[in-house]
Amino acid sequence: MSRQTARAGDPRKVNGELFTLTYGALVAQLLRDYEDDEEVNKQLEKMGYNIGVRLIEDFLARSNTSRCNDFRETSDIISRLGFKMYLGITPVISNWSPAGDEFSLLIENNPLSDFVELPEGHTALNYSNILCGVLKGALEMVQMDVDVWFVQDQLKGDNITEIRLKFIKRLDDAVPAGED
Amino acid sequence: MTIFDFYIFDRNGTCLCYAEWNRKKQSGISKDEEYKLMYGMLFSIKSFVNRISPTDIKDGFLNFKTSKYMLHFYETPSGLKLIMNTDLGAGSMRDVLHQIYSTIYVEYVVKNPLCELDKPILSELFKSKLDEFIRSLPVFASKVS
Amino acid sequence: MATVGKQSKTNNLDKSLAKGKPEVNVATFALLFSEIVQYCQNRVYTVPELQNKLAELGQHVGSHLLDVLFVREKGYKREIKLLNMLLFIKGNFWRTLFGKDADKLEQANDDDKTYYIIEKEPVVNKFISVPKDKGSLNCAAFTAGILEAVLNGTNFPAKVTVHWHKGTTFMIKFDESVIIRDKMVEGK
Numbered sequence: 001m002s003r004q005t006a007r008a009g010d011p012r013k014v015n016g017e018l019f020t021l022t023y024g025a026l027v028a029q030l031l032r033d034y035e036d037d038e039e040v041n042k043q044l045e046k047m048g049y050n051i052g053v054r055l056i057e058d059f060l061a062r063s064n065t066s067r068c069n070d071f072r073e074t075s076d077i078i079s080r081l082g083f084k085m086y087l088g089i090t091p092v093i094s095n096w097s098p099a100g101d102e103f104s105l106l107i108e109n110n111p112l113s114d115f116v117e118l119p120e121g122h123t124a125l126n127y128s129n130i131l132c133g134v135l136k137g138a139l140e141m142v143q144m145d146v147d148v149w150f151v152q153d154q155l156k157g158d159n160i161t162e163i164r165l166k167f168i169k170r171l172d173d174a175v176p177a178g179e180d
Numbered sequence: 181m182t183i184f185d186f187y188i189f190d191r192n193g194t195c196l197c198y199a200e201w202n203r204k205k206q207s208g209i210s211k212d213e214e215y216k217l218m219y220g221m222l223f224s225i226k227s228f229v230n231r232i233s234p235t236d237i238k239d240g241f242l243n244f245k246t247s248k249y250m251l252h253f254y255e256t257p258s259g260l261k262l263i264m265n266t267d268l269g270a271g272s273m274r275d276v277l278h279q280i281y282s283t284i285y286v287e288y289v290v291k292n293p294l295c296e297l298d299k300p301i302l303s304e305l306f307k308s309k310l311d312e313f314i315r316s317l318p319v320f321a322s323k324v325s
Numbered sequence: 326m327a328t329v330g331k332q333s334k335t336n337n338l339d340k341s342l343a344k345g346k347p348e349v350n351v352a353t354f355a356l357l358f359s360e361i362v363q364y365c366q367n368r369v370y371t372v373p374e375l376q377n378k379l380a381e382l383g384q385h386v387g388s389h390l391l392d393v394l395f396v397r398e399k400g401y402k403r404e405i406k407l408l409n410m411l412l413f414i415k416g417n418f419w420r421t422l423f424g425k426d427a428d429k430l431e432q433a434n435d436d437d438k439t440y441y442i443i444e445k446e447p448v449v450n451k452f453i454s455v456p457k458d459k460g461s462l463n464c465a466a467f468t469a470g471i472l473e474a475v476l477n478g479t480n481f482p483a484k485v486t487v488h489w490h491k492g493t494t495f496m497i498k499f500d501e502s503v504i505i506r507d508k509m510v511e512g513k
Contacts, residue, residue: 060257
């Protein structure tokens with residue numbers, strides 16, 4: 001009985017299952033609405049992008065970070081602060097490219113895909129593709145153009161879930177109309 | 181002490197929000213024109229300030245002062261720009277602008293699915309929260325006679 | 326309660342339900358939910374249609390939540406009495422999902438089938454300021470969907486709808502059979 005009263009509510013948190021299942025409901029809806037997995041992946045990425053551009057504002061408002069000096073600093077902030085703050089996990093950063101413009105985030109317990117089993121016949125579906133969009137959208141807002149994609153996914157039987165990020169270029173501030 | 185007016189620009193130079201309280205004189209040009217001039221000036225000041233800085237600076241341009249008013253500037257790493265004009269007694273408004281960003285803009289615009297981030301803010305909730313917040317500031321309390 | 330150690334090699338579905346999941350930042354949830362609202366909005370024409378869509382998604386969540394929740398919170402014991410079930414919803418259930426009890430539970434004066442759960446500021450509405458042209462939209466229809474699925478799944482068939490009243494009011498209209506059964510249970 002003690003368990004039932006043990007939960008003290010923190011208004012800044014919501015129940016993890018509610019979150020996971022809400023995401024599951026969304027993916028299920030998309031699978032009904034679209035014909036093929038690629039379309040669903042695209043839609044998830046698009047939604048993730050929209051979330052990313054908003055999430056970054058919340059992140060900046062709370063974390064008081066300034067613009068990163070290099071991509072390594074970025075990777076550290078993404079994993080140690082970003083993922084920690086919003087999903088409660090800290091992915092391991094690894095597999096840096098020699099040029100330092102690419103790295104992987106290794107995730108062991110992806111909160112999006114708890115209790116999930118990929119439905120039959122959806123081998124091309126990247127269930128958690130929304131994360132790619134979130135990362136892309138968030139980084140774009142802080143002037144970084146990156147490519148983000150899934151390399152491995154535990155849902156597909158891989159040992160680990162791996163997301164890869166590639167730095168493309170730095171984006172500039174918009175020049176006001178009429179100036180050169 | 182008092183607060184005259186307040187602007188938010190997004191990174192594309194769109195004026196998302198404008199509000200005024202004790203502004204007694206208008207610029208005599210259309211609001212759109214005024215926004216454009218404001219954004220253009222900020223853009224130029226920013227790049228100029230950074231260019232002539234004798235050392236690497238982190239925050240860059242913070243404010244300027246005339247004999248009658250002070251313009252306060254706060255920019256987030258995501259390129260959102262918040263501007264406030266006050267009278268000369270107001271002191272630094274940096275924390276206030278950060279607070280507007282983190283507790284009002286982020287909470288009531290960013291997290292409101294019905295607000296588009298690159299369009300002027302229509303949310304009544306946001307406007308009323310902003311107004312309430314500004315009016316509650318000690319700086320706001322004493323009106324110009 | 327036994328905690329389960331690291332189990333990265335085990336199948337996803339074998340994870341213990343009893344453990345409970347770490348909580349997630351409310352911003353993460355709010356933004357995901359807001360994308361869902363927008364996605365649904367682009368596929369329907371009217372506010373009632375949008376609310377139906379949200380309720381459907383809520384039902385999906387509710388029906389899955391049942392398994393997870395009841396195993397953990399109630400230790401497999403099923404609630405049979407209507408009042409106990411309602412109190413469970415208002416208390417434990419709400420607390421688990423939203424970190425607090427629902428603000429109020431009321432029964433309709435003129436109808437023994439109808440109950441109200443009142444929540445001043447539901448999490449899903451917290452960040453949503455509804456534009457004037459969509460005046461009646463209440464995104465807590467999603468929560469209503471969850472509730473409905475949970476009630477149906479525990480053998481208390483009901484319709485749950487949302488209304489803007491004292492904040493948000495969830496109107497629960499139980500099936501006649503529930504009331505009859507409950508009278509029998511009470512009568513024993």
